[in-house]
Amino acid sequence: MVMRAYAKALDFINCHRDNxxxxxxxxxxxxxxxxxxxxxxxLKYRNxxxxxxxxxxxxxxxxxxxxxxxxxxxxxxxxxxxLGLVAFSGQIAxxxxxxxxxxxxxxxxxxxxxxxxxxxxxxxxxxLAVLTLTGRVQVWHVxxxxxxxxxxxxxxxxxxxxFVAELVTxxxxxxxxxxxxxxxxxxxxxxxxxxxxxxxxxxxxxxxLANALSYIAVIIxxxxxxxxxxxxxxxxxxxxxxxxxxxxxxxxGPVGGLLxxxxxxxxxxxxxxxxxPVYAREMLHGGPREFGLLMGASGVGAILGSLVLATLGxxxxxxDWVGFAAAGFGGSLVLLSRSHSFWLSLGAMLLIGFTMxxxxxxxxxxxxxxxxxxxxxRVMAIWVMMLSGLAPFGSLLVGxxxxxxxxxxxxxxxGVACIMGAMGFGFSLPILQREARKLIVKRQRxxxxxxxxxxxxxS
Numbered sequence: 001m002v003m004r005a006y007a008k009a010l011d012f013i014n015c016h017r018d019n020x021x022x023x024x025x026x027x028x029x030x031x032x033x034x035x036x037x038x039x040x041x042x043l044k045y046r047n048x049x050x051x052x053x054x055x056x057x058x059x060x061x062x063x064x065x066x067x068x069x070x071x072x073x074x075x076x077x078x079x080x081x082x083l084g085l086v087a088f089s090g091q092i093a094x095x096x097x098x099x100x101x102x103x104x105x106x107x108x109x110x111x112x113x114x115x116x117x118x119x120x121x122x123x124x125x126x127x128l129a130v131l132t133l134t135g136r137v138q139v140w141h142v143x144x145x146x147x148x149x150x151x152x153x154x155x156x157x158x159x160x161x162x163f164v165a166e167l168v169t170x171x172x173x174x175x176x177x178x179x180x181x182x183x184x185x186x187x188x189x190x191x192x193x194x195x196x197x198x199x200x201x202x203x204x205x206x207x208x209l210a211n212a213l214s215y216i217a218v219i220i221x222x223x224x225x226x227x228x229x230x231x232x233x234x235x236x237x238x239x240x241x242x243x244x245x246x247x248x249x250x251x252x253g254p255v256g257g258l259l260x261x262x263x264x265x266x267x268x269x270x271x272x273x274x275x276x277p278v279y280a281r282e283m284l285h286g287g288p289r290e291f292g293l294l295m296g297a298s299g300v301g302a303i304l305g306s307l308v309l310a311t312l313g314x315x316x317x318x319x320d321w322v323g324f325a326a327a328g329f330g331g332s333l334v335l336l337s338r339s340h341s342f343w344l345s346l347g348a349m350l351l352i353g354f355t356m357x358x359x360x361x362x363x364x365x366x367x368x369x370x371x372x373x374x375x376x377x378r379v380m381a382i383w384v385m386m387l388s389g390l391a392p393f394g395s396l397l398v399g400x401x402x403x404x405x406x407x408x409x410x411x412x413x414x415g416v417a418c419i420m421g422a423m424g425f426g427f428s429l430p431i432l433q434r435e436a437r438k439l440i441v442k443r444q445r446x447x448x449x450x451x452x453x454x455x456x457x458x459s
Contacts, residue, residue, distance in 0.1 A: 045167055068198070091388055098389050302456075
């Protein structure tokens with residue numbers, strides 16, 4: 001009797017345990033499904049899907065052209081310093097003009113401006129294609145077109161960042177930012193691989209022509225987007241508008257801290273890309289194929305980073321993601337600098353892409369959640385200026401160091417600088433997080449009041 005009762009008790013315990021395990025697994029599945037569903041919320045908006053699709057096609061073409069342009073310059077000159085100088089000519093305009101474009105973004109129709117910033121690079125890319133295919137291209141042609149594209153990008157980048165926030169509600173902004181980033185990095189994954197193969201098989205000119213045609217997709221998408229005209233702040237003097245945005249950044253600790261770290265990483269770390277043609281040929285003894293695969297690996301890591309952040313990240317933990325990702329990015333650059341194996345270099349590039357985009361997406365989302373709508377275009381212009389505007393100076397420094405020392409030592413120095421910046425950010429993170437939470441709550445209350453006012457006006 002005792003043994004029978006004991007056996008029944010064991011059966012009951014085992015059954016209860018199995019039921020608990022099954023319930024926990026079901027709960028975990030629902031939790032994961034819920035997070036994935038939340039990460040994809042922005043895709044329920046028709047306007048966002050149109051913008052998302054057009055940008056994906058166009059940006060794939062842009063990365064095809066980036067690979068072809070770098071390889072063309074290196075083929076014509078064989079100079080790492082000139083690679084940095086071409087990058088400088090294409091990026092310096094962002095540093096100079098981004099604050100002005102931010103004022104434009106806050107006072108004019110962002111959709112109309114985006115039409116112009118798609119048509120102009122289409123014409124420039126087609127011009128470079130004709131010059132290359134006819135065999136008339138010279139280095140100064142590439143410099144000139146790169147500089148003109150930089151002027152266009154100075155207006156396109158910040159306005160595109162602010163325009164994404166118009167396509168979704170505040171609740172789905174994080175989903176939109178991460179999906180937009182995953183789209184960019186999907187193009188970053190596919191584009192370099194296609195570009196490397198096209199350069200190796202049919203030459204750089206056809207890459208430039210493919211990019212020119214890819215802008216048609218964005219233009220069609222913008223034509224189909226139905227956006228409600230929103231009241232814009234009356235135009236003010238450029239100096240006053242720019243000063244207002246810089247005062248906001250200076251007096252808002254979390255935004256200022258994020259932008260300082262972003263600027264450091266952009267200046268010292270993100271310029272690793274211009275060294276990849278040198279790294280692929282001289283360090284790994286490869287060609288366009290290896291170059292394209294390395295850049296593609298970085299893109300794969302970037303996609304994974306976007307998806308992981310969208311699934312597991314939340315507003316309260318974004319500051320932690322920024323700090324850890326910045327440190328991981330620096331460590332990955334150091335690993336790449338020490339690699340003598342193509343497969344190890346692929347793994348390092350995967351980590352570089354993952355940590356880079358995680359840091360960028362997390363900081364972008366935090367800034368967009370904190371900044372008020374009337375300052376969004378100008379503050380995002382400063383964000384772009386720190387990301388892309390400091391890049392030309394970093395490009396010059398990287399090209400100079402690689403020419404006079406080596407690509408390996410340059411990569412290692414950039415990685416160490418990023419690690420040190422992440423440590424400094426980490427020390428101040430608790431204070432910044434407390435202030436950021438207060439600001440986000442304040443923004444949520446202000447947005448709620450605006451919704452109530454709008455409903456009252458309609459009724």
